[in-house]
Amino acid sequence: MCGFTGWIDWTADLTKQSIILENMTATLANRGPDASGTWISPHCALGHRRLSVIDPANGAQPMVRTADDDTYVLVYNGELYNAPELKRELESRGRRFTTTCDTEVLLVAYMEWGPSCVERFNGIFAFALWDSREEHLFIARDRLGVKPFFFSRQLGRFIFGSEPKALLAHPAVKPEVGPEGLAEIFIVGPARTPGVGVYRDLTELLPGQCATVNRAGVHVSHYWKLESRPHAETVDETARTVGALLKDTVERQLVSDVPLCTLLSGGLDSSALTALAVNYYKETGQGTVHTFSVDYVDNDKHFKSHAFQPNADAPWIERMTSHLGTIHHAMVFDTPELVGALHEAMTARDMPGMADVDSSLLLFCREIKKEATVAISGEAADEIFGGYPWFHREDALNAGTFPWSLAAGMRADLLSQDVAAWIRPLEYIGDRYLDAVAEVQHLPGEDENTRKMRQMSYLNITRFMPTLLDRKDRMSMAVGLEVRVPFCDHRLVEYVYNIPWAVKTAGDREKGILRKGLEGVLPHDVLYRKKSPYPKTHNPNYLNAVRTRLLDVLNEGTSPLLPLINVKKIRQLAESEAASSNLPWFGQLMSGPQLFAYLLQVDMWLRDYKVSIR
Structure with a gap:
């Protein structure tokens, strides 16, 4: 790279x-x-x-x-x-x-x-x-x-x-x-x-x-677009094709003249890639696979289950490393490191990003780079196979907007009146949604539910997935680490996009066809573990740190951020009891601590890049 x-x-x-x-x-x-x-x-x-x-x-x-x-x-x-x-x-x-x-x-x-x-x-x-x-x-x-x-x-x-x-x-x-x-x-x-x-x-x-x-x-x-095509294979045939495509993809991407490893969270996607890598290394006599995981100080004390993160990763990582016999490296970061890396993460993107989710990934990649130059990661499986909760919720399917933008109105309320009048935020997000929906190709005779699920898949692959790919590229390359993403093989994406939803959810489970295609590759309990995303810190020290820093910015009075936001409302949020919540209360993807950290990144960006608003 x-x-x-x-x-x-x-x-x-x-x-x-x-x-x-x-x-x-x-x-x-x-x-x-x-x-x-x-x-x-x-x-x-x-x-x-x-x-x-x-x-x-x-x-x-x-x-x-x-x-x-x-x-x-x-x-x-x-x-x-x-x-x-x-x-x-x-x-x-x-x-x-x-x-x-x-x-x-x-x-x-x-x-x-x-x-x-x-x-x-x-x-x-x-x-x-x-x-x-x-x-x-x-x-x-x-x-x-x-x-x-x-x-x-x-x-x-x-x-x-x-x-x-x-x-x-x-x-x-x-x-x-x-x-x-x-x-x-x-x-x-x-x-x-x-x-x-x-x-x-x-x-x-x-x-x-x-x-x-x-x-x-x-x-x-x-030269390429995501196209809608009929799918005539049975569930068993589809599962075999998915398994074969993924195996071929992983084996192609294991070629390297420098040290290579896998990222392992103990979830379905990373465990599958690691297992396939271990099997290939055994077949080709290449030695032992190194695996890496990330966690945070005291997360075991503060973790709370919710729809987007139903359980903690640590026990599942131990389950997989023991089962596969990998050489495992567990990276644990503390609050000062996460907060300190917010600035470097913003610089890596050249703009604000995903706050602590970015900064922790950058720190993680830096540690991996000490042992390897190439890593295999499970990005994109949820967008392609329909793993997120919003694929399975009627309110998200019928919202008439991006499922990750259900709280756009709340976000708009945090803007200053002048900025809101200038950029017309809700109209803007509405136009972007209509643009995206207009691109979707539907097949003749599709019923309403099929159209909804195809549309949801298209939005995730073409609008949300690029966010995570951009994040992974920018944070990894900021420290000279190459990350490969086998689930983004275009042959796999083309095939899975056109699998009917009833087949894609075989066994009445999210990502059911992927699970079925991996039978025999993973232990049953790991194969049917509920989806859990990239881990975030749940330590209240992180909230206190970013809240204090943001209040300092608000009180300073000279920040270029201030004319753009509703200072009074954001101050109230930062000082409220609701700010202590680590649940995704501020829309689908931004908790209170993430909101404060994101605004800190906006402030850093405006200052460092001397951004001119015009």
Whole structure:
């Protein structure tokens, strides 16, 4: 995994602007701590930071190849899991390779097939490729958007990078935020609308999109979209297909030339991936799998069960590590560490995120990085297989809004009157919901319940899942750790999306078809454990710490946050007894402590990035 940046400019000689390219590239050092490189020509500048995973000695970027007086230059972030098959096919067509890395496979695939090469890729990727003969830049992003790609279109100029910070290092990109950006921060966030970069000048290449940048402009197209198709297989056939697809996906993603591990919470998803990894390691004689878990000081004393977190993870982690015989590493963090990392987590995203859920993941990834360079994680299974409680609640299915936005009205009440009148928060979230629903393809003859469940699945895969993928990419890459997400294999996603809800919930259980497909892989009690999400701290010390810090910001009087919020109402919330609740009282995804921590991140962001609201 890596980070890249650069720009195209048809109006200037970029060879005289190398210092700007160096500065932009330097912002991505955490994403690629192993190597740095730049390439510059009169109209194209490319920068790259590398995290070496496959063929560390020979995969340097920007990677340059020439053929028939044409020069091809590639900067790339990601992994191609079908690189061996592609390489064999390309060799059969007369292509020759000088490395064993997938970077060269991607570059040669473009040389052979042109832009249509992306349709052949199985992996997670974002890249930019300069073709000197065509005098154009070809860019693409993987089908599910695991790897990020931000860009800014300006007159005669196209600026891009793996993270907003790289673009903001270019003099032409300013940290300005308008009404859309504020609505994303205060109403939509952290489930940011795909394609919206929050900053006024920033856009995001959508998952499954590619584009050609030339003198005529930027020509964007979709090479992949989530499509609705009939599903005719029986429950047993479907379970076998799901199990086979997941096994193949995991085994492809276990390839690495550097130490690899799995993240293990003791839940269905992470336990399944770990078990498949252990089985594969045994079959191939690769030794013992290392596993990692995260928890918090005194969580065992303060944990309270609720719909989104029905039980604690610790006993289940011990159950799985004992059953599988992994070498386990349990990471435990305390309140001062979580609060202290809020700032670094915000910087990793270049904007406010998921508060302590972000900061704890960043700390977790930093500890993992001491032992491994690549980790396997169970992200996306709940969005794909329908594991969240809102898939199973009539109020969420019939709400006429995103299920994670049921408390949008409460969030809107926390804005200042001027800001609320400017951004029209409820209208904004309503429009984004209608945009999303309009994209859903329904099959002829679908009944009302089938339409509802397909719509809910589509919203989760295309709107909520990117939030978690963005979080995982940004927090892990901030410390130079590559995280792979097997449940995001596009073959698996395409197949499961079209499984009828009655089959998807086989055995009258959430994610029932996944459980059935994993029979024989996991112990029965783990296989049928109720869903439990990424763990949060339940220690009241965390609430006290973030509440005190937020009250200090409110009392200081100079914070750029104050004109944007209803200071009186937020002060009342912070000082109320309700603030002590760790249940998700502030909407579906934000507890009192998370709200206060999130507002602290907004304050940090406005100050650090010198954000101009206009």
